[in-house]
Every structure is written in structure tokens, then in C-alpha cells.
Amino acid sequence: MNTKLLRPFIESAENLRITNIIIYQNGERIAEHHWDEEIRRNQYSASKSFTATAVGIAISEGMFSLEDKVLKYFEQDAPKNPSENLKNLTVRDLLTMSIGHDKGYLMGGERPFLSELNWVKYVLNQKIVYVPGETFxxxxxxxxxxxxxxxxxxxxDLVEYLMPRLFEPLGIIRPTWETDPQGLTFGAGGLMLTVSDMAKFGQLYLQEGTWNGKQLISKQWVYEATKKQMDTHWKKDVGEGYGYLFWRGRHDSFRADGKYGQYSIVLKDKNAVIAVNAECREQQKILDCIWDKVYDLL
Known part of the structure; x- marks a missing residue:
């Protein structure tokens, strides 16, 4: 264990409310620090990258394709006279934040107060302002x-689906995951995992989908999901582009990224993974600290 590697980071991150950090390099756990005990925490939107993984596996099993129209599967929940934009909405658009809505729906402050209990129906009845696939x-x-x-x-449910395909192979004990009012897994957030689980997830992607000699996710899916699929036109790390429910970042990195600083950051050039759990409202400061105090030491 490299006890010196994290010393500059620990000193600089004193006020960032980070709870845990673990670093893997060349397949080995080389450094870690815990400001708080390691427990299962809400990974917030980092959960999306696990949903993307489930999509990749489902596609490899022939369940559906990225080009399939969404209404092919949800016609019963759609408006009686769907717009052309809704008719043209594809599975791919669901993964690239390009449905065509002009604002976010089912966000954290909205979900507890929705009177519509069928969230699929709720989403499909929101106006699609932009052509799907064009606007982030x-x-x-x-x-x-x-x-x-x-x-x-x-x-x-998604947990049941991913248990034999992802969680069990990675040694992740059955997690809990937020559900909607009808009991469906909420694939956009609410997955409860430890920072060690997040580190293993990143390592799986660094290894192009293989784990203990078994291909859990296709190499092609890993490549497609983590490359830039959409321009975000934002600043700093969130301005590096978006894949299939993965963020791009500096130094050709990509990451699962959750509110308040839940990260699984994959650094291909360093053959490394950095996993973080935190309770920080200024997430960019955590990433800045990683780039400034950790990256060059790897």
C-alpha cells in the first residue's frame, strides 16, 4: 500500500467532506483513505452507469437494440396521438441525455411529490421540444x-437481472436500489453500494469488460458507452462530453458520476481507477483535487 500517494490529496481535501477514496493501479489496490467507515451509500447518478451496463448486457443477449423505437415497448403508456418526436425517440436517445425535453424530469426534488404513480406514463406525456438525439x-x-x-x-427488477451478470461476479453482495411507486427499479439513481464496489466496477471497465477471465460486458459496449456520444457544452469535467450514461473527463478519462461526489473514475493512460464517496456540494472541487494532487503521482 502506497501510504505517501494520498498525502497531498488528504491535506487539500480537508474541507470537501469526502468519506472514502480507493485507488487501483495495474489491478492492485495501491492506496486508500477513510474519513468515515466504509458503508453502503446512495451512489445517486453513478447508478446510471450500472443501468448502462445492464443495457449493454441486454443488447448482447438480443433483448433489443439501440435503434429500437421506445414506443415499440411503451405504446400503452403513450399519449393517444404521440408527436413525431416521440414516435422517433430511440433507446439510444435515452442513454445520451437527448430525449428532447427542455428540462430534467424525475429529478430528486420532484419524485417524492408526483401525483402520477405511473412514471412511464408521466415521462412519455411530457412535451418533447427538440428533435431526439440532437440536444443534451x-x-x-x-x-x-x-x-x-x-x-x-x-x-x-434490475437488481435481479444484474445479480448473476454483474454483481455476483464482482463479489458485490445483493444491493438495494430505489424503486418507483409501482415497484420498478429507478435506473437513474438510488443504488446503494460501498466505495469498494465502485472501485471494482471501474476496474471492470478498465479491463474492457472482463473479470477473472470472463467477459461480463462486451468489449465493444465498453468502448461505445464510454466514448463521447454527445457534446455537453458545459465547463470543466462536465464539459468533456457524455457517453451512454457515463461522463467523459480530463486526460481521456471517463467516470460514473453521482451527486455530492460519488465517483468511479477510469484512467486508461495510468491503468488506474479512483473511487470516491463524499457528501460535498461542490463536486468539481473533488475532481480538481484529484487532477492536481493525485493524477501526476500515479
Whole structure:
């Protein structure tokens, strides 16, 4: 264990309310620091990257394709006279934050107070302002629908679907995951994992989907999901582009990224993974600290 590696980071991150950090390099756990005990925490929007993984696996199993029209599977919940934009909405658009809404739906402050208990119906009845696939608007509706699609076709919830395909192979004990009022897994957030679980997830992607000699996710899916699929036109790390429910970052990195600083950051050039859990409202400061105090030491 490299006890010196994290010393500059620890000193600089004193006021960032980080709870845990773990670093893997060359397949080895080389450094870690815990300001608080390691427990399962809400990974917030980092959950989306697990939903993306489920989508990739489902596609490899022939369940559906990225080009499938969403209404093919949810016609019963759609408006009687769907717009052309809704008719043209594809599974791919759900994964790239490009449904075409002009604002986010099913966000954290909205979900507890929705009177409509059928969230699929709620989402499909929101006006699609932009042509799907063209405009990035950060949104929980897309990953939610993508997760529901898998549950609809697999006839089980996302945890059940991912247990033999992802969680068990990684040694992750059955996690809990937020559900909607109808009991469907909320694929956009609410997955409860430890920082060690997040580190292993990043390591799986660094290893191009292989774990203990078994291909859990196709190499092609890893490549497509983590490359830039959409321009975000934002600043700093969130301005580096968006894949299939993964963020791009500096130094050709990509990451699962959750509110308040839940990260699994993959650094291909360093053959490394940095996993973080935090309770910080200024997430960019955590990333800045990683780039300034950790990256060059790896």
C-alpha cells in the first residue's frame, strides 16, 4: 500500500467532506483513505452507469437494440396521438441525455411529490421540444425508461437481472436500489453500494469488460458507452462530453458520476481507477483535487 500517494490529496481535501477514496493501479489496490467507515451509500447518478451496463448486457443477449423505437415497448403508456418526436425517440436517445425535453424530469426534488404513480406514463406525456438525439439536457427520464425496458422484457427488477451478470461476479453482495411507486427499479439513481464496489466496477471497465477471465460486458459496449456520444457544452469535467450514461473527463478519462461526489473514475493512460464517496456540494472541487494532487503521482 502506497501510504505517501494520498498525502497531498488528504491535506487539500480537508474541507470537501469526502468519506472514502480507493485507488487501483495495474489491478492492485495501491492506496486508500477513510474519513468515515466504509458503508453502503446512495451512489445517486453513478447508478446510471450500472443501468448502462445492464443495457449493454441486454443488447448482447438480443433483448433489443439501440435503434429500437421506445414506443415499440411503451405504446400503452403513450399519449393517444404521440408527436413525431416521440414516435422517433430511440433507446439510444435515452442513454445520451437527448430525449428532447427542455428540462430534467424525475429529478430528486420532484419524485417524492408526483401525483402520477405511473412514471412511464408521466415521462412519455411530457412535451418533447427538440428533435431526439440532437440536444443534451441532463435528465433522469432517459435512464429510468431504459431500466424499465429491461425489467419489462426480462420480467424481473434490475437488481435481479444484474445479480448473476454483474454483481455476483464482482463479489458485490445483493444491493438495494430505489424503486418507483409501482415497484420498478429507478435506473437513474438510488443504488446503494460501498466505495469498494465502485472501485471494482471501474476496474471492470478498465479491463474492457472482463473479470477473472470472463467477459461480463462486451468489449465493444465498453468502448461505445464510454466514448463521447454527445457534446455537453458545459465547463470543466462536465464539459468533456457524455457517453451512454457515463461522463467523459480530463486526460481521456471517463467516470460514473453521482451527486455530492460519488465517483468511479477510469484512467486508461495510468491503468488506474479512483473511487470516491463524499457528501460535498461542490463536486468539481473533488475532481480538481484529484487532477492536481493525485493524477501526476500515479
Amino acid at each position: 439536457v441532463y435528465n433522469n427520464a432517459g435512464p429510468y425508461l431504459a431500466g424499465v425496458l429491461i425489467q419489462k422484457l426480462a420480467k424481473c
